[in-house]
Amino acid sequence: MSHVLAAVAWPYANGPRHIGHVSGFGVPSDVFARYMRMAGHDVLMVSGTDEHGTPIQVQADADGVTPRELADRYNRVIVEDLHGLGLSYDLFTRTTTRNHYAVVQELFEGMYRNGYIVPKTTMGAISPSTGRTLPDRYIEGTCPICGYDSARGDQCDNCGNQLDPIDLIDPKSRINGETPKFVETEHFFLDLPALAEVLRQWLDTRDGWRPNVLRFSRNLLDDLQPRAITRDLEWGVPIPLDGWRDRPDKRIYVWFDAVIGYLSASIEWARRSGDPEAWRQWWSTDGAGKDSQSYYFMGKDNIVFHSVIWPALLSGYSGEGSRDGEPGELGRLNLPTEVVSSEYLTMEGRKFSSSRKVVIYVRDFLERYDADALRYFIAAAGPESNDTDFTWAEFLRRNNDELVAGWGNLVNRSVSMAAKNFGAIPPVDPAGLTEADEALLATARAGFAVVGDLIGRHRQKQAIGEAMKVVAEANRYLSEQAPWKLKDEADKPRMGTILHVALQVISDANTLLTPFLPHSAQQVHELLGGTGVHAPMPVIEQVDDLDGGPAYPILTGDYTVGARWESVSLEAGRPLAVPKPVFRKLDPSIVDEELARLAD
DSSP states (O other): OOEEEEEEOOOBSSSOOBHHHHHHTHHHHHHHHHHHHHTTOEEEEEEEEBOOSHHHHHHHHHHTSOHHHHHHHHHHHHHHHHHHTTOOOSEEEETTSHHHHHHHHHHHHHHHHTTOEEEEEEEEEEOTTTOOBOOGGGEEEEOTTTOOTTEESSBOTTTOOBOOGGGSEEEEETTTOOOOEEEEEEEEEEOGGGGHHHHHHHHTTOOSOOHHHHHHHHHHGGGOOOEEOEEEOSSSOOOOSTTTTTOTTEEEOHHHHHHTHHHHHHHHHHHHHTOTTTTHHHHBSSGGGTTOEEEEEEEGGGHHIIIIIHHHHHHHHTTOSTTOOOOOTTOSBOOOSEEEEEOOEEETTBOOBTTTTBOOBHHHHHHHSOHHHHHHHHHHHSOSSSOEEEOHHHHHHIIIIIIIIIIIHHHHHHHHHHHHHTSBOOOOOTTOOOHHHHHHHHHHHHHHHHHHHHHHTTOHHHHHHHHHHHHHHHHHHHHHHOGGGOOSGGGHHHHHHHHHHHHHHHHHHHHHHTTTOHHHHHHHHHHTTOOSOSSOOOEEEEEOOTTSOOOEEEEEOOOSSSOOSSOOOOOTTOBOOOOOOSSOOOOTHHHHHHHHHHHO
16 A cells, blocks of 8 residues: 555636536546545545635626635635535645645745745836736737747746746736836746756656656756746735735735645645644655655646646755755655646637636536536546547437446346346356356456556546446347346246346446446445445535634545445345436437537
8 A cells, every 4th residue: 555645736716617627637636546545545635726816816806805705705616516526535625724824835935945935126017007016927928939929928828938028029918908017026036947957857757657748847947947936916825034924015926825735735634634744644755755656637738837846846845956955844845756637628629718608617517417427528538638629419429328328228227137037136056157257257357457557547548448348348248148038937047147247247347437437336336235335425514724714615525435446246135126227318409408508
């Protein structure tokens, strides 16, 4: 058993999340975490809502509420949506807790002491009409490096290079379109060049990463520049230095604050668990955590923050860059084992856009369709290694042809026949198993090694494909063996054997599919006469801030229960009832209905 950290990208709390978001960070991380727990590993899955920064400040101003009120609203929406999807967080928290503030400030101070955060006077953008600071990401223009005409002031999404807004060609405010005015301002910068070599050495040791992630990350090291780590802003974590703590106009930049959430959430989880030092088993380079593994899940637009920025912060705090230094009170901290980045999900051939109403929010989807239907689509057809298009026609096909007609029909007809003819799981004929029986059972047992290996290497499309091959083999076996034709009393032992084999393979296939389809996996477990928890689910709890701040909802759960990653022999005689369908067949009319909603 090893300690495995599943660190999941933090959804931004300025609105509800759509299915494109959860296809990148949500479902893939949950599939991985569920499998690793079932395989016997000690998993800690953490995340929360990212609640600081200018977008929330701007939207709160427009809505006539405070930034905290806006964050509270969408924090709860996001918590409820992720709960509806069954995402098994050990802790899903938020960045406005006092615990998070303390951890962010500790890393800032530690890196400052080690010389990796330095003061610098720079040119800041001001709105001429309001006199307020314009954050870098709210300035847009042409990239001076690649010529991309929609580059942001902090980064070009086309070439991936860090930018300074004053270097943009024809910069404009994204808020009101005016040309910003640039004035001198003092800020703190992360000295990335001083950490470039330690980052290069670390990236050179990364084997098995998705090639696009590793290639992109290495290319960024060739031109690292110091990066602003504070902003002229009222909403965010205060700067923990004398002369800066009480300034109302200076805050730590949200990108620095958010990535530290993985660590602060782990510390919060430990404090809530009753063992405040338990987080070290996943984080400490020395001692209990030295053999732990950490996997970070996000969309490809977040690669730079997880493969370069976050490792740089961890290295600088641990005193491992060119300036050396000493670790802070949290000790030396582990760097990511792997950055698992998904590509983009588009919708009906267009990029998701809330403003253009090319979107379907998670909440709206779950009001009309089953969570496992969405989880299945994401796992089987999601943007794992290529941009993928979500279409309602393809969603309908996969739900009806694969989930309902393939897996659901296998479960329904096998359990129905056994319930009708035996009232329980039938025994195996003393005459023994045929070659066909043995072959199918062996196929199902072999699936555990194959599917488990693929999930462990983040090949979830292949993994669910292999699991569904077991389902297809079981359906073929039933069709060939045709137990419904064995109507004579003398044939009943053979009918019982066929159905016992089919139910055993259904049990195995259900375990293989549990990380992907936890809701229906629990149902299938119960249809097979099983009791207790097969696929544990998260719960929403309202908790008090550990350090006296406002109360808030979290996602958490007890995942020590549930199925293990192994074949478990079914006991003959276990009572069975006539089953209800596991999946809903969807009417083809939903395609036109959903496309009409999209057009409105």
